Amino acid sequence: MQIAILLYEGLTALDAVGPYEVLALLPGARVQFVAREPGPKRADSGFLSLVADYALADVPRPDIVLVPGSSSSTGDAMRDHATLDWLRAAHETTRWTTSVCSGALVLASAGLLAGKRAATHWAAAQYLAQFGAEYAAERFVEEGRVITAAGVSAGIDMALHLAARVAGEEEAQVIQLLTEYDPQPPFDAGSMRKATPEVVEHAKRRMAELASRVKAQAS
Amino acid sequence: MQIAILLYEGLTALDAVGPYEVLALLPGARVQFVAREPGPKRADSGFLSLVADYALADVPRPDIVLVPGSSSSTGDAMRDHATLDWLRAAHETTRWTTSVCSGALVLASAGLLAGKRAATHWAAAQYLAQFGAEYAAERFVEEGRVITAAGVSAGIDMALHLAARVAGEEEAQVIQLLTEYDPQPPFDAGSMRKATPEVVEHAKRRMAELASRVKAQAS
Numbered sequence: 001m002q003i004a005i006l007l008y009e010g011l012t013a014l015d016a017v018g019p020y021e022v023l024a025l026l027p028g029a030r031v032q033f034v035a036r037e038p039g040p041k042r043a044d045s046g047f048l049s050l051v052a053d054y055a056l057a058d059v060p061r062p063d064i065v066l067v068p069g070s071s072s073s074t075g076d077a078m079r080d081h082a083t084l085d086w087l088r089a090a091h092e093t094t095r096w097t098t099s100v101c102s103g104a105l106v107l108a109s110a111g112l113l114a115g116k117r118a119a120t121h122w123a124a125a126q127y128l129a130q131f132g133a134e135y136a137a138e139r140f141v142e143e144g145r146v147i148t149a150a151g152v153s154a155g156i157d158m159a160l161h162l163a164a165r166v167a168g169e170e171e172a173q174v175i176q177l178l179t180e181y182d183p184q185p186p187f188d189a190g191s192m193r194k195a196t197p198e199v200v201e202h203a204k205r206r207m208a209e210l211a212s213r214v215k216a217q218a219s
Numbered sequence: 220m221q222i223a224i225l226l227y228e229g230l231t232a233l234d235a236v237g238p239y240e241v242l243a244l245l246p247g248a249r250v251q252f253v254a255r256e257p258g259p260k261r262a263d264s265g266f267l268s269l270v271a272d273y274a275l276a277d278v279p280r281p282d283i284v285l286v287p288g289s290s291s292s293t294g295d296a297m298r299d300h301a302t303l304d305w306l307r308a309a310h311e312t313t314r315w316t317t318s319v320c321s322g323a324l325v326l327a328s329a330g331l332l333a334g335k336r337a338a339t340h341w342a343a344a345q346y347l348a349q350f351g352a353e354y355a356a357e358r359f360v361e362e363g364r365v366i367t368a369a370g371v372s373a374g375i376d377m378a379l380h381l382a383a384r385v386a387g388e389e390e391a392q393v394i395q396l397l398t399e400y401d402p403q404p405p406f407d408a409g410s411m412r413k414a415t416p417e418v419v420e421h422a423k424r425r426m427a428e429l430a431s432r433v434k435a436q437a438s
Contacts, residue, residue, distance in 0.1 A: 017236040018237070152399055154399055155403075172406060176414075180373055182409030183372065183406075
């Protein structure tokens with residue numbers, strides 16, 4: 001079971017590391033972090049680098065592909081032809097092609113979500129339609145061999161679902177216990193439906209600030 | 220707000236990256252990944268490296284310290300005198316000293332949990348008593364300036380609690396919405412109380428296998 005997780009400059013680290021921690025515990029799994037060029041990739045916060053051990057060309061036929069999102073550079077990944085070509089070619093033979101957060105837009109840009117319902121981060125939802133995909137405000141959405149997850153932390157839930165699809169419910173539950181995934185968030189503000197209007201407005205301002213900070217750094 | 224997250228060879232990546240993703244969104248936060256020697260640190264799966272940008276000596280007085288756990292090398296960290304000395308010195312002036320998973324045993328080994336209740340991974344719980352700490356089967360435990368979290372994924376819940384302590388509940392809820400942390404695990408097997416006896420036995424075997432695999436690699 002060969003699992004390729006895409007890394008790129010500016011990714012959101014938890015989008016990749018949440019599912020990794022679950023999928024790496026699948027019996028017989030081999031997880032490979034891939035990027036256009038191998039080496040350390042800086043996360044969108046600027047505070048952390050994750051290392052891609054492999055180039056895209058090193059992992060042409062993974063069983064599972066996972067594409068994380070970014071609060072800063074999803075657009076760069078969406079326009080990177082080497083990445084899109086690799087995704088399209090890998091998808092021909094994957095068992096599962098998956099995304100977390102705005103990683104759905106990268107799958108969409110590769111043409112892999114046309115005609116499909118898809119989950120993504122709430123701040124990225126408006127962009128799905130131009131690729132022929134329909135936003136679903138769900139934790140994750142399985143359509144054929146494609147599974148898309150909502151923002152950031154949703155990748156953990158999606159990966160547990162995927163673990164059950166691959167290895168059965170008992171193995172998935174064992175992984176849930178090994179990672180002690182018994183979530184007890186101290187607040188209940190994790191979705192647009194649950195957060196107060198004040199928190200929603202504040203979060204939208206923060207998203208805009210994150211995007212503008214990134215543009216300032218890039219210019 | 221200077222936040223130091225300890226990295227070391229064999230850490231469990233999600234223990235560090237879950238809280239990082241939350242704490243990095245605190246207004247004015249600067250997160251610094253520190254290690255005895257800077258550079259890439261391999262996670263316990265063998266599949267991923269996280270990069271420590273800083274040496275311990277570069278970050279002597281952080282406001283917050285976070286120590287992740289490991290399924291393979293907690294013992295090494297518990298015996299590393301440079302790490303323990305740094306933890307003890309940093310703790311004198313931190314606002315919060317925190318751990319995730321078996322990282323609690325590293326705090327305990329530094330003498331910082333004596334007389335305290337503490338959370339940790341269920342597989343590490345039995346070792347707390349020898350350091351004068353008492354295991355609490357809770358998601359996280361706040362005792363004075365010390366907050367310990369249960370296994371792996373519990374660091375996310377703990378970090379949201381910590382975000383509220385540092386910046387107030389509205390900021391914490393904004394971070395919860397930005398990370399779309401509205402957990403919906405497809406199963407309910409994330410704690411020793413909730414998993415079936417079969418899943419518990421299976422998970423215990425897997426923990427033993429993980430530990431023996433590590434010993435085989437080391438010998």
